[in-house]
Amino acid sequence: xxxxxxxxxxxxxxxxxxxxxxxxxxxxxxxxxxxxxxxxxxxxxxxxxxxxxxxxxxxxxxxxxxxxxxxxxxxxxxxxxxxxxxxxxxxxxxxxxxxxxxxxxxxxxxxxxxxxxxxxxxxxxxxxxxxxxxxxxxxxxxxxxxxxxxxxxxxxxxxxxxxxxxxxxxxxxxxxxxxxxxxxxxxxxxxxxxxxxxxxxxxxxxxxxxxxxxxxxxxxxxxxxxxxxxxxxxxxxxxxxxxxxxxxxxxx
Amino acid sequence: xxxxxxxxxxxxxxxxxxxxxxxxxxxxxxxxxxxxxxxxxxxxxxxxxxxxxxxxxxxxxxxxxxxxxxxxxxxxxxxxxxxxxxxxxxxxxxxxxxxxxxxxxxxxxxxxxxxxxxxxxxxxxxxxxxxxxxxxxxxxxxxxxxxxxxxxxxxxxxxxxxxxxxxxxxxxxxxxxxxxxxxxxxxxxxxxxxxxxxxxxxxxxxxxxxxxxxxxxxxxxxxxxxxxxxxxxxxxxxxxxxxxxxxxxxxxxxxxxxxxxxxxxxxxxxxxxxxxxxxxxxxxxxxxxxxxxxxxxxxxxxxxxxxxxxxxxxxxxxxxxxxxxxxxxxxxxxxxxxxxxxxxxxxxxxxxxxxxxxxxxxxxxxxxxxxxxx
Numbered sequence: 137x138x139x140x141x142x143x144x145x146x147x148x149x150x151x152x153x154x155x156x157x158x159x160x161x162x163x164x165x166x167x168x169x170x171x172x173x174x175x176x177x178x179x180x181x182x183x184x185x186x187x188x189x190x191x192x193x194x195x196x197x198x199x200x201x202x203x204x205x206x207x208x209x210x211x212x213x214x215x216x217x218x219x220x221x222x223x224x225x226x227x228x229x230x231x232x233x234x235x236x237x238x239x240x241x242x243x244x245x246x247x248x249x250x251x252x253x254x255x256x257x258x259x260x261x262x263x264x265x266x267x268x269x270x271x272x273x274x275x276x277x278x279x280x281x282x283x284x285x286x287x288x289x290x291x292x293x294x295x296x297x298x299x300x301x302x303x304x305x306x307x308x309x310x311x312x313x314x315x316x317x318x319x320x321x322x323x324x325x326x327x328x329x330x331x332x333x334x335x336x337x338x339x340x341x342x343x344x345x346x347x348x349x350x351x352x353x354x355x356x357x358x359x360x361x362x363x364x365x366x367x368x369x370x371x372x373x374x375x376x377x378x379x380x381x382x383x384x385x386x387x388x
Numbered sequence: 389x390x391x392x393x394x395x396x397x398x399x400x401x402x403x404x405x406x407x408x409x410x411x412x413x414x415x416x417x418x419x420x421x422x423x424x425x426x427x428x429x430x431x432x433x434x435x436x437x438x439x440x441x442x443x444x445x446x447x448x449x450x451x452x453x454x455x456x457x458x459x460x461x462x463x464x465x466x467x468x469x470x471x472x473x474x475x476x477x478x479x480x481x482x483x484x485x486x487x488x489x490x491x492x493x494x495x496x497x498x499x500x501x502x503x504x505x506x507x508x509x510x511x512x513x514x515x516x517x518x519x520x521x522x523x524x525x526x527x528x529x530x531x532x533x534x535x536x537x538x539x540x541x542x543x544x545x546x547x548x549x550x551x552x553x554x555x556x557x558x559x560x561x562x563x564x565x566x567x568x569x570x571x572x573x574x575x576x577x578x579x580x581x582x583x584x585x586x587x588x589x590x591x592x593x594x595x596x597x598x599x600x601x602x603x604x605x606x607x608x609x610x611x612x613x614x615x616x617x618x619x620x621x622x623x624x625x626x627x628x629x630x631x632x633x634x635x636x637x638x639x640x641x642x643x644x645x646x647x648x649x650x651x652x653x654x655x656x657x658x659x660x661x662x663x664x665x666x667x668x669x670x671x672x673x674x675x676x677x678x679x680x681x682x683x684x685x686x687x688x689x690x691x692x693x694x695x696x697x698x699x700x701x702x703x704x705x706x707x708x709x710x711x712x713x714x715x716x717x718x719x720x721x722x723x724x725x726x727x728x729x730x731x732x733x734x735x736x737x738x739x740x741x742x743x744x745x746x747x748x749x750x751x752x753x754x755x756x757x758x759x760x761x762x
Contacts, residue, residue: 190711191710191711192707193703193707213710213716214707214710214711214716215710215711215712215713215714215715215716215719217711218710218711218712218713218714219713223711224711226708226711229708230702230704230705230707230708231705232705232708232709232722232723232726233726233727233729233730234725234726234727234728234729234730234733235709235722235723235725235726235729239722240709240712240722243709243714243718243722244709244712244713244714247712247713247714247715247718248712248713279726296712300712300713
């Protein structure tokens, strides 16, 4: 059992006009075996929360804490967080020219598992992982995310999720840019990962679409840099029909 | 920081060409040709050194011969080259016989025990021949001279030049290449070490149909000044040139200069030319000058293009790799190796491509990370 505990988290980003507060007191608990959704309008700070958990250098935490099983996450480097069992599936996976998918995956798996997988077993494992996400094996030789379609990038994120098997996974807008078929493949990948590992999963999304495929236990509504309402799956249905208006107009 | 440098188009007037150093006016640091150079570390090459030794070339089929017995079509185009040519006593000669198809790369080692030495290496690929030549030079002193390459009609020649060595050293090298009819040349120039290095790599076409690919990688660290000057002279119809140089500047005070001049003359109809230089600044205080020039005297060409870009490390790439558990130093390694992979991927010989990648990796600080999956 693992739990990621976020307590009264405040974070800001540096802008031309000086520092801007984006997270304004986020308190959240993510436990193994459970699935959480954070839903909110654009610009509410959802993606910032994901990046801050992963340790993106653009954001500065000004107060609050993040712990994984009681261990301070904020003092860890980005790669230490990943090795400790955190994973962020990014909304916009980054292209890295000249680095093959195969080389990248093996380097990442070696880092996270602490030892290089045996080459023969590794090739088999990678092929199976690619097949499971309906990705052509030829992608292994391509440069990381370079020239990939939006859907291909998202598939590769989920493939990494399956190989790296984190304790807590944060999926940032994984449904964006996916057609229905791709959404189903990606969702199946996430569900398989959840079922096999019993990890805790946090879905960050604007729309309820992905929640039809990946059922959340808890739904949080995020607005103005904090969680403003919490409920069960039925909350997502309400948001679907009513939208976010009542959360965005409360302020002044 | 990088500077975008704007200079007037190349001077189209015929250059001075002579074996006599006296035919040249001694350059100053303000001359267009030298103003980007590590002038103070190189200017002694304008003055003959009576105690200078000779760079010896060794390798399969390579002979050292008295310079007077070496027939070379190349005539020096600047004072340092003329001084070296006038004072070098011996030169290395590698002749690839006509129609020979040599599969195994021919490795040529260039060495000297002198504190200053002159160099002349003549590589001649006979018509219809095919070969790969690897020139290894680990600098230990001050070297001035030339490597003259002639690719015969319909010949295919790849020359991989690897320059390494101490920061206290200096090298001024002329690297002229002449292509015969339908000849194909690939040059891969890896300036991985050395102190003050200035390489002038020129291509001329003796007949129509030649194709030249000039590839280059360079690493510059504190105390290094790596200068590469490319000149492709399209004066024959239906020839191609493709130039791609990539450099990484590792630390503050690292300096690189890349000047790429491509001239397409009136008679060079059907020319297809492209050149690109990309530099990666890994540290504040490093400086990369990059000046691509393209001069067209005819519009009757297939295509012509050039590009230049100098940028910093992409933090998003590093973050992405780190977010998958890959430690920072390894992530940076991957990004830099990836940067060079585009150009090295074009080196057809797999064994030496890997050798270059591994040399670059080790210069970057880590011997290896993970295994190659290829």
